[in-house]
Amino acid sequence: MIVITSNQTPQDQVNDIIAVIEKEGLQVHLSRGADHTVIGLVGGVTPKLAEHLRQMKGVENVVKITKSYKLASRDFHPEDTIIDIRGVKIGGENLVIMGGPCAVESPEQIDEIARLVKASGGQVLRGGAFKPRTGPYSFQGVGVEGLTMMAEAGRKHGLLTITEVMTPEYVDICAEHADILQVGTRNMQNFDLLRKLGTCGRPVLLKRGFSATYDELLNAAEYILAGGNRDVMLCERGIRTFETYTRNTLDLSAIPVLQNLSHLPVISDPSHGTGRRELVEPMAKASVAAGANGLIIEMHTDPDNSMTGDGVQSLFPEQFDKLLRDLEKLAPIVGRKFSNSLEAAPIA
């Protein structure tokens, strides 16, 4: 870390700063410039010390040199994390496809969609049992029953399942029924939830907050990793910008950036990332071309009558199938393996 003082900082304030640093057992490197004195710290800086220094008199700026996350950083874990869920590999050269409806609506609906996801070559069935809704008068999901409907459909068709968990109390029940737990964009900094997921025993897909920086996403992942759960996927799902034509702006640079900064797999969500059906196909292809380790895509047999408003971004089954046929050709060109099937028996 580096502490920058201004040239108007009197010597006794500089001495105070140095004293604080040395009290913590760290070494100091001092550079005096024409306008500024720069104090370099050598050794492990605690967040508390960093914050203390930032607030001291005479300090103009404190520049972090090292990252605030460790377990999520590629610096300390150069190889890609590859998560293996009963033979389905997520990370590295593997491309994983997760598909399904926004919300589980009925046993028949989820069974039929599962059949179609499997037939097209997907590995994971997605579906929400509880829905976070911005207005209190909207459809809120079918609840726990939806979890069993989805688990049953996954078992029958040989698919893993993923579902969103919105609150710490529901982590256990979701972990009982689903193979992967998903943290939604509004919960990326729900720290109680993240901590609980650190010990849930299931891989977690962590969606980027719609206004979160890369650094904040990686720090959120650090919460889960620090709890002991090393099976974390990062998910780009669109950020909020001034452009309102699309629901969000899908930030595909996030894919190579996060892969450079971290060893964790990066999944792209072109459905929520655009909020418009006609953009899902081009942005899914672009995601894979940018190096994504997987996609999570909404598909519905009757999107115009889905129970949530998200039907507008759901692919029809034939669109989903055509997209996967195209990805099958595209994947090898960018170093991704499309075929990636479930080996062992699904969740018992």
Place this chain on the structure above:
Amino acid sequence: MIVITSNQTPQDQVNDIIAVIEKEGLQVHLSRGADHTVIGLVGGVTPKLAEHLRQMKGVENVVKITKSYKLASRDFHPEDTIIDIRGVKIGGENLVIMGGPCAVESPEQIDEIARLVKASGGQVLRGGAFKPRTGPYSFQGVGVEGLTMMAEAGRKHGLLTITEVMTPEYVDICAEHADILQVGTRNMQNFDLLRKLGTCGRPVLLKRGFSATYDELLNAAEYILAGGNRDVMLCERGIRTFETYTRNTLDLSAIPVLQNLSHLPVISDPSHGTGRRELVEPMAKASVAAGANGLIIEMHTDPDNSMTGDGVQSLFPEQFDKLLRDLEKLAPIVGRKFSNSLEAAPIA
């Protein structure tokens, strides 16, 4: 609500749309233009119907005419809501001042700060017992003990108290010890928390999410109101923009806009809204000049040694006092009453 179809929409699709509307018992007004057919709906439109229509074939756009929130809207509640907490009035012409540290650290710290807040003319003591932290290795607050320390300090010095509640399970314990419960910016759309606050029996200060629109903030308030709790304050605390010199961009237009759209009191938080001590004073004054019903300000007796990183935005006690002396003069010019003291005995 209005449904807009394009001129390429075939008549049978228009008929389908009309059929769906009429099935719900609503009236239809049809306008055919050169390029578009516009279908007006008369009557109460459910969110589900709106979403269904948006997804139908041939629909180019659906425009909401009425707001999705009702209880929070001034349309249905033209008079200002005035919350009365043991004689301290929040809303209308009253200006309420909330002051205190980012985090409760010790009984001595909070007692001394409470004394200073009271002496300067504040009505409410703020302080966090649990801290939401973006990295897992930061100071997380002193916990439940902090609640009792703060309650004791408030009682002794004749101040109301406000504290942040981060998760539904803590609502009851916080409601037991504090007069006002605060929802932080990262929890504005934590819907389980909002629902629980709807029945907590305490006034709630709801902070705007740092990337939330006015509409989303008012819909979040609607969750609490719909649960039966009518004592909600809205709080502008800065939004995320491309400008990074300030931690956030304090959006003061939010004050008159929210007061136009809603009857709920609007509080401004210039401390988090700027993240820089030297900006707190001008932005606090600007907030009052823009019509704020109150301010929530961080003040600390030793900000350079506070246990959280937020000392950097905390005022020194003498700055806090000087600010309040200036506000005392400013308030009447913009139609606000500065003096607003606790009448009854504090919380037992």
Place this chain on the structure above:
Amino acid sequence: MIVITSNQTPQDQVNDIIAVIEKEGLQVHLSRGADHTVIGLVGGVTPKLAEHLRQMKGVENVVKITKSYKLASRDFHPEDTIIDIRGVKIGGENLVIMGGPCAVESPEQIDEIARLVKASGGQVLRGGAFKPRTGPYSFQGVGVEGLTMMAEAGRKHGLLTITEVMTPEYVDICAEHADILQVGTRNMQNFDLLRKLGTCGRPVLLKRGFSATYDELLNAAEYILAGGNRDVMLCERGIRTFETYTRNTLDLSAIPVLQNLSHLPVISDPSHGTGRRELVEPMAKASVAAGANGLIIEMHTDPDNSMTGDGVQSLFPEQFDKLLRDLEKLAPIVGRKFSNSLEAAPIA
């Protein structure tokens, strides 16, 4: 267009609004709802009328139904515009590759880079003679001489050339030496420049302002088109968001969105769009996968010693070549023709 009044609007105000509309010879469709009266306008609405209505008493909102641009809209020009510059086709299924340095530095530099662009399969040589610089003390380009250096290099190696024009007075001299004129992101709404380009006789590549919406970009294109110049390319080059790790956020959804709204070719600029060399390759591939009609990429033989700060985002020649080899394989999978060579003699 639709005018929405509130239910508190007195009848005489509604009558005033109707009178204004009918005075312009337009038809009115009136729908009265419980909360709002909606007035639909049938016929061509001038911007002046729209603005007048927006300001009238009792008007709550005015909703545009039709777009404010016509010539740029696909509604009135369903087929793709294909620009043919001496045999190089831009638009439709053709993929055009533009490569070269940020700034022309010397005849040797631009000659060598032109040779490399051609050898790798590019069709257009890019290079700046005048540089827009955010600080007054930075390198400002070599000026008119750079134009002749670049023209000469293009001629010799069989490449078209593109250069940025920053001010109306320079349009003629740039048009004399370059095949395509480029409007930079800071000039997207320099309306005098746009008007001048409407009659310049050269195709124009119009970069999206770094905070411009799709609608604003298409209106800026409309300026050029309205002047009589139909050869306009749109260029996505990254927008400003809260994320500062990348210089800009390359918004790849812009590609399919602009292609849906408009018939004009859409080019992607992954160099400025990311500002980081290591992101150019994945984002170039993602752009093509998203359907881009072309790419404009910075390449430099000695980026570490380039005269502008943009060397940091320039590819090395071997990286540029490897990228084009990969694109050669990728293009046909997403319906793009990679090979696209200059037929006729270059600019005389």
Place this chain on the structure above:
Amino acid sequence: MIVITSNQTPQDQVNDIIAVIEKEGLQVHLSRGADHTVIGLVGGVTPKLAEHLRQMKGVENVVKITKSYKLASRDFHPEDTIIDIRGVKIGGENLVIMGGPCAVESPEQIDEIARLVKASGGQVLRGGAFKPRTGPYSFQGVGVEGLTMMAEAGRKHGLLTITEVMTPEYVDICAEHADILQVGTRNMQNFDLLRKLGTCGRPVLLKRGFSATYDELLNAAEYILAGGNRDVMLCERGIRTFETYTRNTLDLSAIPVLQNLSHLPVISDPSHGTGRRELVEPMAKASVAAGANGLIIEMHTDPDNSMTGDGVQSLFPEQFDKLLRDLEKLAPIVGRKFSNSLEAAPIA
């Protein structure tokens, strides 16, 4: 300036970096940490060197310690700049009020509005002769004739005048007729225009680009100052954010921040900054409370029939007058002098 290399940077690359720095005659301070080597530069760093270093192999980051602008910086000019235009003082404790229509429409219109601005206590008449319009089919202003109409109205009523200049060719004619030249938000980085204004002989009001950072605004001011013109005012007029209820988000923190960083006067534009008439009054007061040195406000005698779309944000004369009466009381409380009248004869 500080150069940060990673710990994986081999020693020969570090040596290369040091060699480049020492070749420029600068001193080097080296600090080796566990993870990073930090190289401090002592002495004046040219932008070219900074950029060169940023691009060198092994460099992870380059941190500017000193600002890239000098003449605009308070570091080198601690006292407030006070611009004196025939007795009207702008800067320091003086509050200047500029009022008038968006566009000059006719001699009668501008004469009547000038009379009202003067009567209410304003010092400067604003009005546009040329209008930048985002669509090519909108009203573009009355042109040069408008300049003479406005000059005549200013002369008659004892007001200074300000008008926007959009292109370098018009600087001379505008400088002939107006006392202050205004650079609009879309031209903040029109560097040819800025350079021309550096020698125009008139004070300049420079509006912040709607997506420009404080640093970029100050660098744009530096262009004008570097040309020899020291009479520059900065103007906050709203930035583009995700919130679309207001046309822009008026960033009032810009006022104290710019006053801290720079000695130049800071003017606020609550009309364009909000785009809504009902927000002009509260945001004008908030601007003054935040410490603004002046306001520029749209006022129109018949806003509902103004020729531009901006009538919607224009105050009625009686609103303008009432606002100034309130500001007269507010100004002294925040250390501003409201009364500030023209002494000498207006422009001949």
